[in-house]
Amino acid sequence: MNYKPQEIEPKWQKLWEEKKLYRAEDFSKRPKKYILIEFPYPSGDGLHVGHVRSYSALDAVARKSRMEGFNVLYPIGWDAFGLPTENYAIKTGIHPQKVTEKNAANFKRQLKSLGLSFDWSREINTTEPKYYRWTQWIFLKLFEKGLAYQAEIPVNWCPSCKIGLANEEVVGGACERCGAPVEKKVLKQWMLKITAYSDRLIEDLGKVNYLEKIKAQQINWIGKSYGTEIDFKVEGSKDIIQVFTTRTDTLFGVTALVLAPEHPLIEKLIKPENKEEVEEYIKAAKKKSDFERGQLEKEKTGVFTGSYCINPANEEKVPIWVGDYVVATYGGGAVMVVPAHDYRDYDFAKKYNLPIKVVIRDDKLKGTVLLIHGICGHSKENWFPWFKQECEKIGYKALIPDLPNAENPEMKEWLGTLSSFKEEFAGDLIVVGHSLGVPVACKFIEEANLKVKKLILVAPTGEKQDEKNWQALKKAGTDDAGISCIQKFNSTKLDWGKIRRLTEESVIYLSTNDPYIPLSVQENYKPLKSEIKIFDNKGHFNESYGIKELPEIVSDILIEAYTDYGKLVNSGQFNDLSSEEAIEKITAWLEKKGAGRKKVQYKLRDWVFSRQHYWGEPIPIVHCPKCGVAPVPEKDLPVELPYVEKYQPTGTGESPLAAISEWVNTKCPKCAGPAKRETDTMPNWAGSNWYYMRYCDPDNDKVLADSKKLRYWLPVDWYNGGMEHTTLHLLYSRFIYKFLFDIGAAPTPEPYQRRTSHGIVLAEDGRKMSKSFGNVINPDDIVEKYGADTLRIYEMFMGPFDQTITWSAQGVKGVYRFLEKVWRIVAESGENKESSSEILRALQKLNKKIDEDLEATKFNTAVAAFMEFINLCLAKKENVGKDVIEKTLILLSPFAPHLAEELWQKIGHKESIFLEKWPKYDPKLIKEEVVNLVVQVNGKVRDKIEVEASLSEEKARELAISRQIVQKWIGDKEIKKVIFVPGKIINIVT
RNA sequence: GCCCGGGUGGUGGAAUGGUAGACACGCAAGACUUAAAAUCUUGUAAGCGUAAGCUUGUGCGGGUUCGACUCCCGCCCCGGGCACCA
Numbered sequence A: 001m002n003y004k005p006q007e008i009e010p011k012w013q014k015l016w017e018e019k020k021l022y023r024a025e026d027f028s029k030r031p032k033k034y035i036l037i038e039f040p041y042p043s044g045d046g047l048h049v050g051h052v053r054s055y056s057a058l059d060a061v062a063r064k065s066r067m068e069g070f071n072v073l074y075p076i077g078w079d080a081f082g083l084p085t086e087n088y089a090i091k092t093g094i095h096p097q098k099v100t101e102k103n104a105a106n107f108k109r110q111l112k113s114l115g116l117s118f119d120w121s122r123e124i125n126t127t128e129p130k131y132y133r134w135t136q137w138i139f140l141k142l143f144e145k146g147l148a149y150q151a152e153i154p155v156n157w158c159p160s161c162k163i164g165l166a167n168e169e170v171v172g173g174a175c176e177r178c179g180a181p182v183e184k185k186v187l188k189q190w191m192l193k194i195t196a197y198s199d200r201l202i203e204d205l206g207k208v209n210y211l212e213k214i215k216a217q218q219i220n221w222i223g224k225s226y227g228t229e230i231d232f233k234v235e236g237s238k239d240i241i242q243v244f245t246t247r248t249d250t251l252f253g254v255t256a257l258v259l260a261p262e263h264p265l266i267e268k269l270i271k272p273e274n275k276e277e278v279e280e281y282i283k284a285a286k287k288k289s290d291f292e293r294g295q296l297e298k299e300k301t302g303v304f305t306g307s308y309c310i311n312p313a314n315e316e317k318v319p320i321w322v323g324d325y326v327v328a329t330y331g332g333g334a335v336m337v338v339p340a341h342d343y344r345d346y347d348f349a350k351k352y353n354l355p356i357k358v359v360i361r362d363d364k365l366k367g368t369v370l371l372i373h374g375i376c377g378h379s380k381e382n383w384f385p386w387f388k389q390e391c392e393k394i395g396y397k398a399l400i401p402d403l404p405n406a407e408n409p410e411m412k413e414w415l416g417t418l419s420s421f422k423e424e425f426a427g428d429l430i431v432v433g434h435s436l437g438v439p440v441a442c443k444f445i446e447e448a449n450l451k452v453k454k455l456i457l458v459a460p461t462g463e464k465q466d467e468k469n470w471q472a473l474k475k476a477g478t479d480d481a482g483i484s485c486i487q488k489f490n491s492t493k494l495d496w497g498k499i500r501r502l503t504e505e506s507v508i509y510l511s512t513n514d515p516y517i518p519l520s521v522q523e524n525y526k527p528l529k530s531e532i533k534i535f536d537n538k539g540h541f542n543e544s545y546g547i548k549e550l551p552e553i554v555s556d557i558l559i560e561a562y563t564d565y566g567k568l569v570n571s572g573q574f575n576d577l578s579s580e581e582a583i584e585k586i587t588a589w590l591e592k593k594g595a596g597r598k599k600v601q602y603k604l605r606d607w608v609f610s611r612q613h614y615w616g617e618p619i620p621i622v623h624c625p626k627c628g629v630a631p632v633p634e635k636d637l638p639v640e641l642p643y644v645e646k647y648q649p650t651g652t653g654e655s656p657l658a659a660i661s662e663w664v665n666t667k668c669p670k671c672a673g674p675a676k677r678e679t680d681t682m683p684n685w686a687g688s689n690w691y692y693m694r695y696c697d698p699d700n701d702k703v704l705a706d707s708k709k710l711r712y713w714l715p716v717d718w719y720n721g722g723m724e725h726t727t728l729h730l731l732y733s734r735f736i737y738k739f740l741f742d743i744g745a746a747p748t749p750e751p752y753q754r755r756t757s758h759g760i761v762l763a764e765d766g767r768k769m770s771k772s773f774g775n776v777i778n779p780d781d782i783v784e785k786y787g788a789d790t791l792r793i794y795e796m797f798m799g800p801f802d803q804t805i806t807w808s809a810q811g812v813k814g815v816y817r818f819l820e821k822v823w824r825i826v827a828e829s830g831e832n833k834e835s836s837s838e839i840l841r842a843l844q845k846l847n848k849k850i851d852e853d854l855e856a857t858k859f860n861t862a863v864a865a866f867m868e869f870i871n872l873c874l875a876k877k878e879n880v881g882k883d884v885i886e887k888t889l890i891l892l893s894p895f896a897p898h899l900a901e902e903l904w905q906k907i908g909h910k911e912s913i914f915l916e917k918w919p920k921y922d923p924k925l926i927k928e929e930v931v932n933l934v935v936q937v938n939g940k941v942r943d944k945i946e947v948e949a950s951l952s953e954e955k956a957r958e959l960a961i962s963r964q965i966v967q968k969w970i971g972d973k974e975i976k977k978v979i980f981v982p983g984k985i986i987n988i989v990t
Numbered sequence B: 001g002c003c004c005g006g007g008u009g010g011u012g013g014a015a016u017g018g019u020a021g022a023c024a025c026g027c028a029a030g031a032c033u034u035a036a037a038a039u040c041u042u043g044u045a046a047g048c049g050u051a052a053g054c055u056u057g058u059g060c061g062g063g064u065u066c067g068a069c070u071c072c073c074g075c076c077c078c079g080g081g082c083a084c085c086a
Helices: A005-019 A049-067 A083-092 A096-112 A129-144 A194-207 A212-222 A248-253 A272-287 A290-298 A343-352 A378-382 A384-393 A411-419 A437-448 A467-475 A496-501 A550-559 A579-593 A707-713 A728-742 A779-786 A788-797 A809-828 A837-855 A859-875 A882-892 A897-906 A953-962 A964-970
Strands: A032-037 A071-073 A148-158 A163-165 A183-192 A225-234 A240-245 A256-259 A303-310 A317-322 A334-337 A365-372 A397-399 A428-434 A452-460 A503-512 A530-535 A541-546 A596-601 A621-624 A628-631 A665-667 A674-677 A718-722 A754-758 A930-937 A940-948 A977-981 A985-989
Touching: A005 A779, A005 A788, A005 A897, A032 A049, A032 A707, A049 A071, A049 A718, A049 A754, A049 A779, A049 A788, A049 A837, A083 A096, A129 A148, A129 A628, A129 A728, A163 A183, A194 A212, A194 A728, A212 A728, A212 A754, A225 A248, A225 A579, A240 A248, A240 A256, A240 A334, A248 A579, A256 A343, A272 A303, A272 A317, A334 A343, A365 A384, A365 A437, A378 A384, A411 A437, A579 A596, A779 A788, A779 A809, A788 A809, A788 A859, A788 A897, A809 A859, A809 A882, A809 A897, A837 A859, A837 A882, A859 A882, A882 A897, A930 A953, A930 A964, A940 A953, A940 A964, A953 A964, A953 A977, A953 A985
Parallel strands: A032 A071, A032 A718, A256 A317, A365 A397, A365 A428, A428 A452, A452 A503, A718 A754, A930 A985
Antiparallel strands: A148 A163, A148 A183, A225 A240, A225 A303, A225 A596, A256 A334, A303 A317, A503 A530, A530 A541, A621 A628, A621 A674, A665 A674, A930 A940, A977 A985
């Protein structure tokens, strides 16, 4: 009989279910293991092969754990509230409850056809009142503790879904669901104070075992930063503007303040003469969505309010501006502008001509600029003096060496003169070379082995050439200078790779068509027609400007914002301190003056918890004209969703529930007077925040879950899910769990002991699987064609678990072939065969490999090891005894449960294979007796000798040297050293 | 820009200091077949060579080491997350 998965799989699925093999037992004496996968959203599209990837891998772990003696909880349920179902219902007129039931039934059928060992007796559904009653209960508790509150806030509004969105649901300025651009709308919203848990959400990551990547993402999202809050007094007023900065060391460099358009003090600050302009600006800014504002990253805009404030450090008058590049919801919505040391401030200052004041100097950079002139020294007369001035303005020292007669230049002579400057540049410097100065500068840097930050090369190009100059260049030996050629003036074939390597940061190459640069630089030197090319340190041509003003570009390059730490200058008594020291000292000084204090800021914001939709948990709140906001008493939970015909969003910012007067109108729980129900519902995160707790006690109608049961099962030992949920779902559910811990409803500080994530499964064409591309793989089809076992193993085998991977129809076939081989081996095995020691050893090795790989989520290599073993068995059929077959089937059972069970019974067993004990490998039996000793000569493999594993170094050495091939490679050289790794390698060094 | 990953045959990938390319796909040749499919056997990094064998080879450039895909320094490229967060 051949392997026919279609026949055997349903048979076993039915039997397993009848025998209740996968029931988790509360309070069992066996050690517990809670294995959790993210419960699916039962969409109309059915199960995705991505679900299967996660479920089959963890199913293998669950099955193995049970056989190892663990009391395993591996549950499943439905995260069924949410937009797609509601949208589908709106389109088709079918009630969302019906849609949910139908979809969940389909998912259930599909999951069951895969033979996953879920404990179906604990199935939950977030849309059932008996479940969401407790979701609402959690909300009441949050409200009671002041962690749920209402606020008038501008929310992200999707004009298409007609719904408010959380920041997390806005992707690239568009609605995560429908892709429509998101707008701003001010609505009264329920908020959850997740920010109260910021620190604990970071700190407690130390208590859990998550992938480092996931921890990093969580920390990143919370975005904790330490800094100083500084008070700027508004001139002629008692008002104070508080700004937050992490760069307190740059305080003396402040040249303006910029407030977000939403800043509360703006009204007061606007001077009559600026009124019109400012108000218009603010109006325009408020219209823009966050995304649109973000889009303007390149150009920062703002307006001056007319008011000034006082820098508490130096009592300087500082203008107050309004700019929409300042984020309103972070650090009080006000920033101090330090153009010299922040690139955004720099852009802003450049645009509005604010002064740029350098207060931090790179202590590594000596700040010297070397100006090397060209053939006739025109640049030396024309623009070097101006350039020198510009450099000195910003604190750089500029040197103009007096090079020998330019009429008849000799490279050697020039270099000789330059070498006397060498000593001046202990640190980094900037070199500017003009025409002949280009190759000279390069050669100088190379020969003197200098550290150069930037190299600015000015070379002539163009049609009208000067033959005399060209000859001079040639005579000077430009090729020697490391520049492949300047064959003609209009050719700029320089070896940029080589030149770039001379510098640390960048090469700036200005080419002009006028070699003499004739204009007087003091009167704003302007090349008539020129081009500037900037080569960054990647060796790439970075940008090309049609140039209007050379000097500005040059000065730009030199004083671009220096954002690193360094040494303080122009900062009064704090001069010469390092940035680190200065931050401490200036903060302390401000604190003493009462003008500043240490402050911690977070990027994390409170969580918008209202949705204006029908298909979600109603928020259990009543609004009473007398008593105000009144929570629904616990005994009245759940507040059930009314079953209605119309659930279209109203589009007014109100939920469809608002239209159902018999539901909305109720009595106030406090005064019994007429009152109205809250009509907003909760976001789809609400139900998935705590579902894993409910699995511990799914039918409890007294409490969320029995505390003894929770104490028995929690925390979750291993939680796997999609990478896309590692910030939002994970962070939110940790927050809710911590809150429940605080009120005594949860037993441990963290819910998930271990968290892993699986990569997405892409379609064979490398795109996301999508109906519209027509590239979706339906698990049903694979099960029908190859069986569930093939699908399960293929998804484990396809690649590293955490990596995105593309589907391969051919790959599925390969796994099927493997299972057929297993079938064949068992079918052809005989009772009386004796297993060879080679096979037994291989089996032990396989045992070890599977144990280790399943624990390390290396499912792909576990399967590969299995294939290897089966190939060996096939090659040595006569050495495979019954003992090996039995153990092999047990080892295979977590991967291919149906096949393993079928064959197990075929070889004469009556009980399920899953009641067997998981075998333990014996490390002693793994050791090879005979090994291939690799013989290297000078680290290169030259020979292999089959030897006993225990061979001594001395004997190995003798043996190795005696070999002919080895002799040949040693020749008559002396053996200097021999490295011996027992049982592995011997390396002879000559 | 910042924070994570990653770069290895025709393809997915394996190897975390010791024989690079396990395992699988694909391809080629052969066997079986009237034929095809399926299956089985053999081969399959590149270059030179009839062969034995030699040389080269894990993004690029250096370094450490008897020995480097693996460790260190610098750079390039790709993927993911965050992003005007001061």
